[in-house]
Amino acid sequence: MVAAALPVAISGVEGWPMYGGTAVHSRSQPNFTNVRVQQDTRWVFKTNGWIYGAPCVGVDETVYASSWDGGLYAINATDGSQQWRYEVRRDEQIWSSPTVAVVSDSLLSTPVVVVYVGGNQSLLAITAPQSTGSGSAPGAWSVPTLKWAVKTRAPIFASPTVDLDSGSGTIYIGSLDGTFLAVEPTAGRVLWSFKAGGPIYASATLYAGVVYVATLFPGNVFALDAQTGAKKWSTSTSTSTVRSRSGASGAAFGMPLVAAPLPAVHREPATPLSAVRTYTSSPSMSLQGDAVYLADQEGRFVALNAETGALLCANNLKMGPVDGSSPAISFQDGSVYIGALDSYLYKLSGGAVNTTTRSGAGAGANARDNAGGGAAADGGGPCTEVWKVKLDSPIQSSPAIGAGGIVYVSSFKSTMYAITPAGTILWSKELSSTSFSSPALGRKGIYLGLNDGSVVAFSG
Numbered sequence: 001m002v003a004a005a006l007p008v009a010i011s012g013v014e015g016w017p018m019y020g021g022t023a024v025h026s027r028s029q030p031n032f033t034n035v036r037v038q039q040d041t042r043w044v045f046k047t048n049g050w051i052y053g054a055p056c057v058g059v060d061e062t063v064y065a066s067s068w069d070g071g072l073y074a075i076n077a078t079d080g081s082q083q084w085r086y087e088v089r090r091d092e093q094i095w096s097s098p099t100v101a102v103v104s105d106s107l108l109s110t111p112v113v114v115v116y117v118g119g120n121q122s123l124l125a126i127t128a129p130q131s132t133g134s135g136s137a138p139g140a141w142s143v144p145t146l147k148w149a150v151k152t153r154a155p156i157f158a159s160p161t162v163d164l165d166s167g168s169g170t171i172y173i174g175s176l177d178g179t180f181l182a183v184e185p186t187a188g189r190v191l192w193s194f195k196a197g198g199p200i201y202a203s204a205t206l207y208a209g210v211v212y213v214a215t216l217f218p219g220n221v222f223a224l225d226a227q228t229g230a231k232k233w234s235t236s237t238s239t240s241t242v243r244s245r246s247g248a249s250g251a252a253f254g255m256p257l258v259a260a261p262l263p264a265v266h267r268e269p270a271t272p273l274s275a276v277r278t279y280t281s282s283p284s285m286s287l288q289g290d291a292v293y294l295a296d297q298e299g300r301f302v303a304l305n306a307e308t309g310a311l312l313c314a315n316n317l318k319m320g321p322v323d324g325s326s327p328a329i330s331f332q333d334g335s336v337y338i339g340a341l342d343s344y345l346y347k348l349s350g351g352a353v354n355t356t357t358r359s360g361a362g363a364g365a366n367a368r369d370n371a372g373g374g375a376a377a378d379g380g381g382p383c384t385e386v387w388k389v390k391l392d393s394p395i396q397s398s399p400a401i402g403a404g405g406i407v408y409v410s411s412f413k414s415t416m417y418a419i420t421p422a423g424t425i426l427w428s429k430e431l432s433s434t435s436f437s438s439p440a441l442g443r444k445g446i447y448l449g450l451n452d453g454s455v456v457a458f459s460g
Helices: none
Strands: 041-046 063-066 073-076 084-086 098-105 112-118 122-127 145-151 171-174 180-181 189-197 203-207 210-214 220-225 232-238 241-246 291-295 301-305 311-315 337-338 344-348 385-390 406-412 413-420 425-430 439-441 445-449 454-459
Touching: 063 445, 063 454, 073 112, 073 180, 112 171, 122 171, 171 454, 220 291, 337 406
Parallel strands: none
Antiparallel strands: 041 454, 063 073, 073 084, 098 112, 112 122, 122 145, 171 180, 180 189, 203 210, 210 220, 220 232, 232 241, 291 301, 301 311, 337 344, 344 385, 406 413, 413 425, 439 445, 445 454
16 A cells, blocks of 8 residues: 655645755655756756755745845745845854744734744744845845844754644744754744753654754654643653653743753864764655654664654664764655765665554554554664765765656765666766755756855756
8 A cells, every 4th residue: 555645745835945944844746747857957056165964945936035145035946046045143153944934923914934944043034025026136135134034042053943744833943052852933932942861963753743952962753742832751762761751831921941952063174074973864744643753873773663762673684874864754654864974875675664553643544653662673564774975075965856756866975876776876966065954846947055155056
C-alpha cells in the first residue's frame, strides 16, 4: 500500500515558504511535478555578504534570501532583479533562513505577505511592500516595513517554522541560549517559551500538533505540545533512552532567564566540523508520520518514535559526520537522503517500523506508531543504507527532492548535483564559490545561496 503524501500543500499555499519546504521539513515538493531542473543557470543575484541560510520561495515565486551584509532580499524569479531590500542591521551576519507567509490582519482590508527571519538577538517580522506599478519596472516597489520584533538573549541561527496547516500562523523558533518560543503572527506576542537546557541551532519540525526540536549539545530531542509548550517527551540519543514522557508546560507569555553563557559556535569556512556541536541537523518527519529522523555530528542517523521518543533504529554504518545537512524525505516511497562531511550523499530506506496506527489530530490514515517502543538493530528498518554517492567535497547542504524523485544537493566546493533515486548523477554544475546553503525548489527552478554573496537560479 502506498503511504499518504506529506501535507506539503498547506491551506492552498504552495511554494517553498520555509527552510525544509514545509513545517514537516520533508524537503520535497510533489506538487511541482512539471519541474525538471536543468544544469544551466538562469540568473545570478549578488549581495555583499555570505548567503548562509537557504532561500525560500513564495506562492508568487518571489525568492527571499538573507545575507551577511545585514540585508533581507526579495528577488524576481524570472529575471533575478531585486524587488526590495530590508536592512536588518548593517553588516549583521544573518545565519537564519527566511520564512514567508500570508498573514490576515484585522486592521488591514487584505492579507499581507510577511517574511520572518532570525537576527543577532531578535526574531523579525517584515511586511513585504506592495507593487506600485509594473512589478518588473525599476522603482515599482514600495518600502518594506518592520511589523514587529521579538527580542532574544542570544543569536538565532535556526530558521522560523510557521504553522500554515492549521491556519494559526504561529511561529516557532529557538535561539542559542536554549530558549524555544511560540509567537503569534499579528503583533509578535510570545504565546509560550520553553527552556531546552542547551543551545538550539537547527530549525524545529511541526506535525500533528507537536513541535520537535533538538539542542546543539548535549544532543537532546524534545517533543512539545504546539499550543501550550507542554513537554510530551524528551530523549538523549547518546544514551538511546527516554528521559521523560511528560512534563510541565513552558513559561506561558514570558521570557526565561539565560541559563548559561553563549557558546563559541562560529567557525571558519575551512574548518567545517566543530567539536562542540551535536545536532546542527534539523529533525524531519517520516512519510508515514510515525518517526522523527535526524543525524548527529558523530555520523549517526537515528529514527525516533514520534509518539514516545523511543529509539526505533540507528545507522552506525560509519556514515560520515553530519554538520548542517538535514534529512530529505522522498514523497514517492519515504526514502531518506542526507549529506555528510565525508563527501557522500546517503540514501536510507525510510519507511514504517510496524503498522500500529498513530492517534492524534492531523496524523492521517496512514500515520503509524511503534507502540512497543523497542529499538531495532543498528542499520535495521528505516535506517538501512541503500546506497551512497561520492561528491567532490563535504556536504553541509540539505538535499531537495523534485519531479521524478530527482535529488538536488550542493557540495561545499559549490558544485550543484542532480541525482536519480537509483544513485546516478544526472548532471553537475561547478559554481563560483563555496556554499553552506541548501537549495529551495520553485516552479521555475532551483535557488541556492553561495558564500560569495550570490543567489543562483537553475532553470526549470
